[in-house]
Amino acid sequence: MLCPICEEAIDVDHNSYMAEVVVVRNKQVIFKDYINGFPKTSDMEVTYDAIIRLELPKNDGGLILTKNLYLSCDPYMRSRMSRSTEGSYVDSFTPGSPIIGYGVSRVLDSSLPNFKKGDLIWGLINWEEYSLIKDTSSLIKIQHIDVPLSYYTGILGMPGVTAYVGFYEICSPKKGDTVFVSAASGAVGQLVGQFAKLYRCYVVGSAGSKEKVDLLKNKFGFDEAFNYKEEQDLNAALKRYFPNGIDIYFENVGGKMLDEVLRNMRLHGRIAACGMITQYNLDQPEGIQNLFLIVTKSIRMEGFLVFDYYHLYPKFLEMILPLIHEGKITYVEDIVEGLENAPAALIGLYSGKNVGKQVVAIAHE
Amino acid sequence: MLCPICEEAIDVDHNSYMAEVVVVRNKQVIFKDYINGFPKTSDMEVTYDAIIRLELPKNDGGLILTKNLYLSCDPYMRSRMSRSTEGSYVDSFTPGSPIIGYGVSRVLDSSLPNFKKGDLIWGLINWEEYSLIKDTSSLIKIQHIDVPLSYYTGILGMPGVTAYVGFYEICSPKKGDTVFVSAASGAVGQLVGQFAKLYRCYVVGSAGSKEKVDLLKNKFGFDEAFNYKEEQDLNAALKRYFPNGIDIYFENVGGKMLDEVLRNMRLHGRIAACGMITQYNLDQPEGIQNLFLIVTKSIRMEGFLVFDYYHLYPKFLEMILPLIHEGKITYVEDIVEGLENAPAALIGLYSGKNVGKQVVAIAHE
Structure with missing residues (x-):
């Protein structure tokens, strides 16, 4: 040997x-x-x-x-x-x-x-x-x-910086914005939702089980949450939680959800394209039908790679560590x-x- | 009466x-x-x-x-x-x-x-x-x-302001960027291509006839142009003109062209979504398959409505009128x-x- x-x-x-x-x-x-x-x-x-x-x-x-x-x-x-x-x-x-x-x-x-x-x-x-x-x-x-x-x-590593950059740098949030997060109980989603709440936004998350939906509402403080697997009609579900539309969509899943979100985005909406986990294992990705709404609603959809933003890590730590210690954010x-x-x-x-x-x-x- | x-x-x-x-x-x-x-x-x-x-x-x-x-x-x-x-x-x-x-x-x-x-x-x-x-x-x-x-x-009305805003405000151009314009001989496209050339970008346009392609190359000064109707494989056509990829896509058509452009975009590319004329008359829009590349390539795709930018009209006139008078831009x-x-x-x-x-x-x- x-x-x-x-x-x-x-x-x-x-x-x-x-x-x-x-x-x-x-x-x-x-x-x-x-x-x-x-x-x-x-x-x-x-x-x-x-x-x-x-x-x-x-x-x-x-x-x-x-x-x-x-x-x-x-x-x-x-x-x-x-x-x-x-x-x-x-x-x-x-x-x-x-x-x-x-x-x-x-x-x-x-x-x-x-x-x-x-x-x-x-x-x-x-x-x-x-x-x-x-x-x-x-x-x-x-x-x-x-x-x-x-x-x-x-929270203190790559997913944390991803949530931080995605929300604060890509989503251009304003107080009172309506925010939708998919895969919301995941490593990134749970933080985005909490950042958005701290920013005084209205926040709804989707996840794939009752347990996760409970976490979103009861642990992470989302205003609302739903189990996408139990919704026959995602468009109707989004309309239920966003009767006046979505300002910010934090995109983690892609596919059908993205298509329905596009229909529910507001004028000048922003989509932070963080991931599309539903598409990664498909030989042929699902076609997005409603993309023309990016034109008609002046939507900005932006992909980002956390690697481009690690210079912000010290600033991020400065923000996040006190929030963890004061119990204002949980993970x-x-x-x-x-x-x-x-x-x-x-x-x-x-x-x-x-x-x-x-x-x-x-x-x- | x-x-x-x-x-x-x-x-x-x-x-x-x-x-x-x-x-x-x-x-x-x-x-x-x-x-x-x-x-x-x-x-x-x-x-x-x-x-x-x-x-x-x-x-x-x-x-x-x-x-x-x-x-x-x-x-x-x-x-x-x-x-x-x-x-x-x-x-x-x-x-x-x-x-x-x-x-x-x-x-x-x-x-x-x-x-x-x-x-x-x-x-x-x-x-x-x-x-x-x-x-x-x-x-x-x-x-x-x-x-x-x-x-x-x-050129001095809505399409002119659209081209101006779309290129300078939405595309975030840098000298030397590779720029692709679809519907390039149209009201907006012909101006975008000329703005990009004046900005020292490499510019390629697509159009739907030999006459239009000739205009692009000989009248508007595009570096290259092609007739999309004569290309069996749009991906191959784009690779021919952009062997190292596209930095900026000025989107006027949507559909299949957009899908193939996404495959050829470079990291940190920008897409100004001005229009999607191929989709306007379809009962069911075509699905865009390659949208996940927005994530993996950190692409920003942004729709915009010219109505939001008319406050820039005086600044626009100040730029465009001398260019017209000096023959540096044509229409x-x-x-x-x-x-x-x-x-x-x-x-x-x-x-x-x-x-x-x-x-x-x-x-x-």
């Missing part, structure tokens, strides 16, 4: 070697091959073959070694499971290599000046227990630990334990199995 | 009456009834029954009397021929009453302080030879007459003579019969 770091032959059972450096098996979630349609757990494989030396090699050229604590399951990851095509904004995963996603990690060792042993970080990491990271460009050091660490996969996570359960957790996103932000806990320190 | 103004009984053949005031027959184009599908000339009727007294009645409460010179045929007028539904930004025409559209008129008489006999105006007028106008809110006095008067239906009109030919001129827009801005000349002074 070759050491994955120094490529010397090693024997994990060799006592004298083990006495000098700790070498452990490194559980990983491997992406098997490009897919079409709905992802399945069998598109990933949990392996126990890799080993990793828990110490950096000498002259490593600049690396950090991390113990990974939490993984984030996010809808956009589906696009990385397809072969890269025109229009994909992130590269595909590499078949045979681990899934990559946002996560929270502890630095065990570092030969880079800006990270040191003991640091906590969040950013893009491999789905594995331990990682050797060379490209640290996506990593942000965690400075505030008086909140659950898992929050850095959600619901759906945490599963164990890397071996990560594939099912990721897949569950696309059928709405998660209630709140889907997190995988790999290790509790 | 009752006078349409004072409602006294009059007799147009009565010599003594005629000696005092001039009463003339007022040719009109009457909107017959709400329509579905493609409009036909028979949806309108040219009538010769109305009479009008060419003098304002006493105590009229504030009116102007106009002689109408030019009428503008604009794609948006189709929406006024349908029964008003959710999402229409202008009221339907009234069955039995004249068509209403932009036009250029001479004031023959006025009891309003801000208009006087002899003034030239442009704005919304009835399709008739003479009009009595009470609501003058859409009327703008023409100050510059060293250009063809018909220009106030186009092609398709002028038909006579009110009786107005219905066919309007209908012709929807099959692309017009070459350049479609105008109807009612009277030459």
Whole structure:
């Protein structure tokens, strides 16, 4: 067996070697091959073959070694499971290599000046227990630990910045605006709704179960919420909650819902196109029939990628941390334990199995 | 017969009456009834029954009397021929009453302080030879007459402001941007292309005939142009002219073209949704399949209504008049003579019969 770091032959059972450096098996979630349609757990494989030396090699050229604590399951990851095509904004995963996603990690060792042993970080990491990271460009050091660490996969991480940017920068909200959020109990939606309420907007959310609708109304303070699966006629449902129309639509789902929302938008409405989760697994996306209403109602529909806005992260933290500490904003996570359960957790996103932000806990320190 | 103004009984053949005031027959184009599908000339009727007294009645409460010179045929007028539904930004025409559209008129008489006999105006007028106008809110006095008067239906009127606002305010252009304009030889498109060239963008236009393509390349200075009717594969055509993608799409047509443009947009692209002429006459609009690319490419698609931007008209004139006088911008009109030919001129827009801005000349002074 070759050491994955120094490529010397090693024997994990060799006592004298083990006495000098700790070498452990490194559980990983491997992406098997490009897919079409709905992802399945069998598109990933949990392996126990890799080993990793828990110490950096000498002259490593600049690396950090991390113990990974939490993984984030996010809808956009589906696009990385397809072969890269025109229009994909992130590269595909590499078949045979681990899934990559946002996560929270502890630095065990570092030969880079800006990270040191003991640091906590969040950013893009491999789905594995331990990682050797060379490209640290996506990593942000965690400075505030008086909140659950898992929050850095959600409210204090990528989904949090997404909700912040999407609502404040893209939606151009005004007090009193009527706001509709789809997939409203998800990682981003629950925050958008709360931001909109704090901004004194009228806020309605849609979700896919009674439990989620209850959360929206009773935990997140949405004015109204409905279960889209129970509505025969989405247009009628939207008219019920927005008799005078919708000023702002925070779009997470696409498809039929978007079409019906367009019919209910007000003049000069704004649509923040954050995601279209209903479309990601379709070979042929659903056609949007009512798009001409963008012309007749002067609607602005704007897609955005959170990666373009990370310079706002300090400003975002300055806003959000006091709101969390004062209990003015709340966050619901759906945490599963164990890397071996990560594939099912990721897949569950696309059928709405998660209630709140889907997190995988790999290790509790 | 009752006078349409004072409602006294009059007799147009009565010599003594005629000696005092001039009463003339007022040719009109009457909107017959709400329509579905493609409009036909028979949806309108040219009538010769109305009479009008060419003098304002006493105590009229504030009116102007106009002689109408030019009428503008604009794609948006189709929406006024349908029964008003959710999402229409202008009221339907009234069955039995004249068509209403932009036009250029001479004031023959006025009891309003801000208009006087002899003034030239442009704005919304009835399709008739003479009009009595009470609501003058859409009327703008023409100050510059060293250009063809018909220009106030186009380059110096609503389409001109539309092109100006759409390009400079909505498209957020940068020098060197790649710009695609559909319906590019039309009233708005020909100006957008020229604005973009003056801004040092790379500009390609599509149109529906060889004659129009020649205009785009040889008269308006587009870098490239193509006849969409001769392209088997619009995606391939767009890739030919935009190997590195499109930064700005000025959308006039909708449907299949929009779908293929979305596939060819670059990251952070902008789409000014000015119109979707291919969709106006369909009972069921075509579905747009590739809209999710708005998310993955951070595209901003924005509809706009020129009515919201008329405050920029003086600034617009300041820019455009010198460009016209210096020959740096050109404008092609398709002028038909006579009110009786107005219905066919309007209908012709929807099959692309017009070459350049479609105008109807009612009277030459």
